[in-house]
Amino acid sequence: MSVLRTAALAARENAYVPYSHFAVGAAVRVGDRIFSGANIENASYGLSNCAERSAIFAAVSAGYTKLDELLVIADTEGPVSPCGACRQVISEFFPADAVITLANVRGDSHQTTPQALLPGAFSKGDLNA
Ligand SMILES: O=c1ccn([C@H]2C[C@H](O)[C@@H](CO)O2)c(=O)[nH]1
Numbered sequence: 001m002s003v004l005r006t007a008a009l010a011a012r013e014n015a016y017v018p019y020s021h022f023a024v025g026a027a028v029r030v031g032d033r034i035f036s037g038a039n040i041e042n043a044s045y046g047l048s049n050c051a052e053r054s055a056i057f058a059a060v061s062a063g064y065t066k067l068d069e070l071l072v073i074a075d076t077e078g079p080v081s082p083c084g085a086c087r088q089v090i091s092e093f094f095p096a097d098a099v100i101t102l103a104n105v106r107g108d109s110h111q112t113t114p115q116a117l118l119p120g121a122f123s124k125g126d127l128n129a
């Protein structure tokens, strides 16, 4: 089992999901360091944070803003599909051609890229037009 998958599954155990009961885990690689995260919900539903963003924000909080690889895992029929907000955040911190692995607990996985997940993402450059 890959290091990222193991880390994401471990983080998923800590998902705080009393509302959806849908646990998600994610893990980011930057060089040889790994950061992981789970989804964290709130009684005020809109404040919930997805696993992808938890993992990415853990890496950024540790001082890394150029991330190398991401894996996301949940108990879905096919590979889990990140929401639009996470696609935008992924595009901020990964190269357009980075490897993003979408997986499920039964062993399916699909490799994609930030560019494929969100073509035309809003970016830093758009602020300076
Ligand atoms: O890729 C995804 C999709 C959904 N969720 C979370 C948000 C919410 O807590 C729950 C149901 O949408 O799953 C994630 O963390 N990542």
Ligand SMILES: [Zn+2]
Binding pocket: 050, 051, 052, 053, 082, 083, 084, 085, 086, 087
């Ligand atoms: Zn999301």
